[in-house]
Amino acid sequence: MTVADSVGTEAVLYETTDAGVAVITLNRPDRLNSWGADISAGVYAGFDRAEADPDVRAIVLTGNGRGFCAGAYMGAMQDLGASINEDTDVSKIVGERHPHFLTELRKPVIAAINGACVGIGLTHALMCDVRFAAAGAKFATAFPRRGLIGEYGITWILPRLAGWGVSADLLLSGRTFFAEEAVALGLVKEVVAPEDLLARALEYAEDLARNCSPASMAVIKGQLYGDALDDVREVSGRAETLMHESMVRPDLVEGITAFFEKRPPNFPPLKEG
Numbered sequence: 001m002t003v004a005d006s007v008g009t010e011a012v013l014y015e016t017t018d019a020g021v022a023v024i025t026l027n028r029p030d031r032l033n034s035w036g037a038d039i040s041a042g043v044y045a046g047f048d049r050a051e052a053d054p055d056v057r058a059i060v061l062t063g064n065g066r067g068f069c070a071g072a073y074m075g076a077m078q079d080l081g082a083s084i085n086e087d088t089d090v091s092k093i094v095g096e097r098h099p100h101f102l103t104e105l106r107k108p109v110i111a112a113i114n115g116a117c118v119g120i121g122l123t124h125a126l127m128c129d130v131r132f133a134a135a136g137a138k139f140a141t142a143f144p145r146r147g148l149i150g151e152y153g154i155t156w157i158l159p160r161l162a163g164w165g166v167s168a169d170l171l172l173s174g175r176t177f178f179a180e181e182a183v184a185l186g187l188v189k190e191v192v193a194p195e196d197l198l199a200r201a202l203e204y205a206e207d208l209a210r211n212c213s214p215a216s217m218a219v220i221k222g223q224l225y226g227d228a229l230d231d232v233r234e235v236s237g238r239a240e241t242l243m244h245e246s247m248v249r250p251d252l253v254e255g256i257t258a259f260f261e262k263r264p265p266n267f268p269p270l271k272e273g
Helices: 037-052 074-081 120-127 154-162 164-173 179-184 194-211 214-227 232-247 250-261
Strands: 012-016 021-026 058-063 067-070 109-113 116-118 130-134 138-140 190-192
Touching (some): 012 037, 021 037, 021 067, 021 194, 037 058, 058 194, 109 120, 116 120, 120 154, 130 179, 138 179, 154 164, 214 232
Parallel strands (some): 021 058, 058 109, 067 116, 109 130, 116 138
16 A cells, blocks of 8 residues: 555545555544544545546545544533524534535445444444445444434434444434444444454455446436435436436446456546546
């Protein structure tokens, strides 16, 4: 892995691999990478950088230390709580973007959940496209236990991943659960040993980067999240149009040629727009 400059702040690190994967690492292990202005600024800069780089075809999001992201930084919350009123700008907690911006990126985002994944940290993880978790990693919505509500789109994404009954349990109780339950609920793809987590997430991401068309993945992401809001007839009709568009891209010829030649495909980079 090639280490690049940290983006915007040392609170977030940015690296790339030779296979075309960007790794964005939350780097405030002393506070379990709890979400604050420093981390939010670095995360946004990192994803913008990865999205704009044609050599990057997939993105991994992870954390240093024992936490992935243990919710909002309570120091900032304490300062906010001292002066909170009906006019308080709650955007100061999350930053300039809501977590669902991850679903609007054109490149796949893989979460490598190395530890505590709570509150807004859980919301960000669920907005990633695929999740891997370290054995024993702790999860919680935690909102009702802090006097809060389901924030920033978690009530949209969680039922789509785990169903209404599970979502009601996790959101209403705010209870702690572990990676082993998370995989059983369908919230993560795999649970792996902590020391193998990043390698496994990179293996998965690099397979996407090497063998999947960036254009196809971008369209499929739009289908996954956009189609969830639409009538099935509209979805099917739009898919037909998108299929026609995909068939005139050079990616199709390359994908079929590579299959018959029994070699890895060499897809072109994702175009702007």
